[in-house]
Amino acid sequence: MRLFLQLLFRNRLAGFGAVVLGVIVVLAVLTPILPLHPPNETNTANRFLRPLSEGHWLGTDHLGRDLMSRLMWGTRLSLAVGFAAALFAGLAGAAIGVLAGYFGGRIDNVTMRGIDMLMAFPYILLALAIVAVLGPGLMNALIAVAVVNIPFFARNIRGVTAGIVHREFVDAARLSGMGNARILWSEVLPNVVPVIVIAMSTTIGWMILETAGLSFLGLGSQPPQADLGSMLGEARSALITAPHTSIVPGAMILLIVMSVNLLGDGVRDALDPRLRSGAPSRPEATTRVERATAPEATESGLLRLDRLETQFRIGKRVYRAVNGVSLNLSPGECVGLIGESGSGKSVTALSVMGLVASPPGVITGGAVRLDGQDLIGAPYEMLRALRGRRVAYIFQDPLSTLHPLYRIGDQLAEAITAHQPVGRAAARARAVRLLEDVRIPNPAARARAFPHELSGGMRQRVGIAMALANDPDIIIADEPTTALDVTVQAQVLALLDELRRSRGLAILFITHDFGVVSQLCDRVAVMYGGRVVEEGPTTDLLAAPAHPYTRRLIACVPELGGGRRRLAAIPGLPPAVDDLPPGCAFAPRCERAQDACRAGEIALAGKVRKVRCLFPETTP
Amino acid sequence: MTLALQTRDLARSFDIGRRLIGPPRARLHAVRPISIQVQQGETLGIVGESGCGKSTLARMLVGLVAPSAGSIEIEGRLLDRADPAAFGRLIQYVFQDPVSSLNPRKTIRQILAAPLRHLRGLRGRELDARIAELFAAVSLRSDFLSRYPHEFSGGQAQRIGIARALAASPRILVLDEPVSALDVSVQAQVLNLLADLKAKLGLTYLFISHDLAVVEAVSDRIAVLYFGALVESGPAHKVFATPRHPYTKLLALSAPVVGRPLGGAQSGELPDPLNPPPGCAFAGRCPHATEICRREMPALRAIEGDQHAACHHPLAP
Structure with a gap:
């Protein structure tokens, strides 16, 4: 709750709305005890007194009634009706929506078609029809406004509920022996309430306007009772001669609706989990760089990462995702980068082309040199010219990296024309050839398919084709087969291996699977806690791991053909990168660790086989 | 030993494109009868x-x-x-x-x-x-x-x-x-x-x-499913070491194992579930498939001891 208020008031406009609305509500509540004239006391001798007259601060209306008093009583009534209508519409709509979304099928179909029918009428016509049937009166206007708004809530809540019902915790509740009523009440409803609150807070203003509209037409509050709408309606005839009688209630409506909407928006933002972690902001086109000095260039190579450091800054916390990673990629070489989640392997890969989202990502040190040219801090135009052209990426989930609304052939053609001055037809022809290169059967027909029409394996082939579109020198593949089935994974790995040999591609292959690394990579680097802990030729490293982490990680992965057995687990959890221990990050989980391991920085030692350990398993 | 769980011809199909009244547009057999x-x-x-x-x-x-x-x-x-x-x-x-x-x-x-x-x-x-x-x-x-x-x-x-x-x-x-x-x-x-x-x-x-x-x-034992049907079952140490169904063999070869070269990279995908083939679902990808495989669905039968496979031409160990 405190967090909620904090978030709410971080938004200045919402805070302003809350204050204005608060003042209005307090005044409306206090109206009966304020020293005001009776609102309905007529005095025709004093009609149309201007504001700031003696005894009547806001003047009087056409019957000589005190406007101040009528305004306060009218505001009180309008607010009450608006809130009541929102509450009624919200509860009724939410009930319908939750039931329809939860039970689905026929119930959903029938109720939602009913709701659709309600929505088919223009709302004011529907409200007029309801009032015409029930007769004019404030209560009936309230009912009309509420009924007209039920569909909005019902549709909204139904969608949210349908999403929650398919979540696994609802199945879990069912397996725990809960019935439908109990699941609805204790599992579904608590997750829907924030949505109901958001929908209500953003519609109250609208409801107040609608009731005012009905009263203005003479269908809401009946004379002499004042509400903001009827005050406006009565003042209409004197709009020119006594404009203050219209301006006063009009200004009040403006204030109320504006403050309610500002506050409602604030409530929505504060309750929305996506916005909770901070104001939503579009990431910059390249990762922000805050680097004191670039390390000296040592040797040349195709791609050299030199003591790269990337951090995420969220609030006061600093997540040191990559801590001085050095890597080297030669032409035609395949290097595996292996590690568990949170080890920094993906962030390392994304930092190369400045693709880490900023904010919160910041590159704080090191260099990435492509043919000796430093890419860290390079201007956006230069990075853009290199992205996809010389260094291309393949991502884990091809369904989320391909645009769902464009045909894959067009997406491939776009990737080509982004870097090469070729015509549309030529680009399309190349796209089909690329699909053929990645062994997609019937490529000309498949180029016209949408991503959802392809299987996961085929989509990943399209992802590879897109990476190949501009004949890059380097491909960075971030767990490209993790989402695929084993038989499809084998196909995709074989394809990558063949392409690399036939085109002389250098590949940086990120994975958590030792089997894949051993089949594809020449060299491998193992990451832990944002650092490379061991590096070397794949066969040597896998046969005789030197770092205790590598050895134990290999030991805890079951291997096919090993038979039934107990696995050698590593106790404990990987370190949190916002709170890395001094010295070796693996020390708390390591049985060989001694005091020296926890004391200070340990260097990555060695020439071909490198290991960052004071007491390695073997001397490489 | 007593039986903890037993299923007899357990199957499930889903209706695709259900209408308000009348039969569905299509039927998808997610699980074919499994015992x-x-x-x-x-x-x-x-x-x-x-x-x-x-x-x-x-x-x-x-x-x-x-x-x-x-x-x-x-x-x-x-x-x-x-x-x-x-x-x-x-x-x-x-x-x-x-x-x-x-x-x-x-x-x-x-x-x-x-x-x-x-x-x-x-x-x-x-x-x-x-x-x-x-x-x-x-x-x-x-x-x-x-x-x-x-x-x-x-x-x-x-x-x-x-x-x-x-x-x-x-x-x-x-x-x-x-x-x-x-x-x-x-x-x-x-x-x-x-x-x-x-x-x-x-x-x-x-x-x-x-x-x-x-x-x-x-x-202890392993059952291999393909396209909604049980294609092989047997003791854990035997199923992947000496697979009898070609699909099981393909699976075992595809698994990345340290020190083994890339293998099992066989093309082909699952058949269309809305339009399943009349015979063995694996026939389209199978190197040993013959006429009978495309015509008749093989039944699960004992091959050797406790190892069962649903294949017209089971592999020799």
């Missing part, structure tokens, strides 16, 4: 790729999905109505994604209390004692009980998921990819915990996974 038997105290591994029907099978076994045909017997008792509450005391389920299977707005204590209250009728002090016992069984600290699910790592959340499944003291656990969302170092911890619990409580496991090595490491 399996699991002995008390055994671990049956079920492997298959996405779309092979392994999750639908698992959900039928715990009563979350009603079968369209066939029967389920648990310890000799016929459970014919899909009612998770009736199933819940005998058979429970551990979900793949540990975090999304926990309600984000409930504390761990509330989550664990639900099955105890509703399936076992525990209240008050008994309830608290049992929760503490469960938590100790999955080696978690008891001060975690008042926290919310988002505060836990994947491995811890999966321990909580296991504790919840064990709460109602079931005889059988269906583990649906219980470690595939976890990191390898944590994966081994959870697998070892499962092995310890099984030994201590005398449980029977159905272990579903797409990871052949994990299944082989934990199972």
Whole structure:
């Protein structure tokens, strides 16, 4: 709750709305005890007194009634009706929506078609029809406004509920022996309430306007009772001669609706989990760089990462995702980068082309040199010219990296024309050839398919084709087969291996699977806690791991053909990168660790086989 | 040995494009009639790729999905109505994604209390004692009980998921990819915990996974599913070492193994589920397929000893 208020008031406009609305509500509540004239006391001798007259601060209306008093009583009534209508519409709509979304099928179909029918009428016509049937009166206007708004809530809540019902915790509740009523009440409803609150807070203003509209037409509050709408309606005839009688209630409506909407928006933002972690902001086109000095260039190579450091800054916390990673990629070489989640392997890969989202990502040190040219801090135009052209990426989930609304052939053609001055037809022809290169059967027909029409394996082939579109020198593949089935994974790995040999591609292959690394990579680097802990030729490293982490990680992965057995687990959890221990990050989980391991920085030692350990398993 | 679980021709089909009135546009056979038997105290591994029907099978076994045909017997008792509450005391389920299977707005204590209250009728002090016992069984600290699910790592959340499944003291656990969302170092911890619990409580496991090595490491017997049907079953040490069905062989060859060159890169994909072939579903990808394979669906038959395969031309060992 405190967090909620904090978030709410971080938004200045919402805070302003809350204050204005608060003042209005307090005044409306206090109206009966304020020293005001009776609102309905007529005095025709004093009609149309201007504001700031003696005894009547806001003047009087056409019957000589005190406007101040009528305004306060009218505001009180309008607010009450608006809130009541929102509450009624919200509860009724939410009930319908939750039931329809939860039970689905026929119930959903029938109720939602009913709701659709309600929505088919223009709302004011529907409200007029309801009032015409029930007769004019404030209560009936309230009912009309509420009924007209039920569909909005019902549709909204139904969608949210349908999403929650398919979540696994609802199945879990069912397996725990809960019935439908109990699941609805204790599992579904608590997750829907924030949505109901958001929908209500953003519609109250609208409801107040609608009731005012009905009263203005003479269908809401009946004379002499004042509400903001009827005050406006009565003042209409004197709009020119006594404009203050219209301006006063009009200004009040403006204030109320504006403050309610500002506050409602604030409530929505504060309750929305996506916005909770901070104001939503579009990431910059390249990762922000805050680097004191670039390390000296040592040797040349195709791609050299030199003591790269990337951090995420969220609030006061600093997540040191990559801590001085050095890597080297030669032409035609395949290097595996292996590690568990949170080890920094993906962030390392994304930092190369400045693709880490900023904010919160910041590159704080090191260099990435492509043919000796430093890419860290390079201007956006230069990075853009290199992205996809010389260094291309393949991502884990091809369904989320391909645009769902464009045909894959067009997406491939776009990737080509982004870097090469070729015509549309030529680009399309190349796209089909690329699909053929990645062994997609019937490529000309498949180029016209949408991503959802392809299987996961085929989509990943399209992802590879897109990476190949501009004949890059380097491909960075971030767990490209993790989402695929084993038989499809084998196909995709074989394809990558063949392409690399036939085109002389250098590949940086990120994975958590030792089997894949051993089949594809020449060299491998193992990451832990944002650092490379061991590096070397794949066969040597896998046969005789030197770092205790590598050895134990290999030991805890079951291997096919090993038979039934107990696995050698590593106790404990990987370190949190916002709170890395001094010295070796693996020390708390390591049985060989001694005091020296926890004391200070340990260097990555060695020439071909490198290991960052004071007491390695073997001397490489 | 007594039978813990037995299914007879258990099948499930889904209607596609259901209309308000009248027959559906198409019918998808997610699970074709499957008969399996699991002995008390055994671990049956079920492997298959996405779309092979392994999750639908698992959900039928715990009563979350009603079968369209066939029967389920648990310890000799016929459970014919899909009612998770009736199933819940005998058979429970551990979900793949540990975090999304926990309600984000409930504390761990509330989550664990639900099955105890509703399936076992525990209240008050008994309830608290049992929760503490469960938590100790999955080696978690008891001060975690008042926290919310988002505060836990994947491995811890999966321990909580296991504790919840064990709460109602079931005889059988269906583990649906219980470690595939976890990191390898944590994966081994959870697998070892499962092995310890099984030994201590005398449980029977159905272990579903797409990871052949994990299944082989934990199972007594293995069943291989392809396109909704059982294509091979047998003792764990034999199924991948000497596969009899060409699909099992393809699976075993495709698994990346350290020190083995890339292999099994055979083209081809699953048949269209809405328009299944009349014969063997694997015939389109099978190097040994002949005329009869494309015409007639092979039945599951014993090949040698306890090893069964549904193939017209089973492989020699």
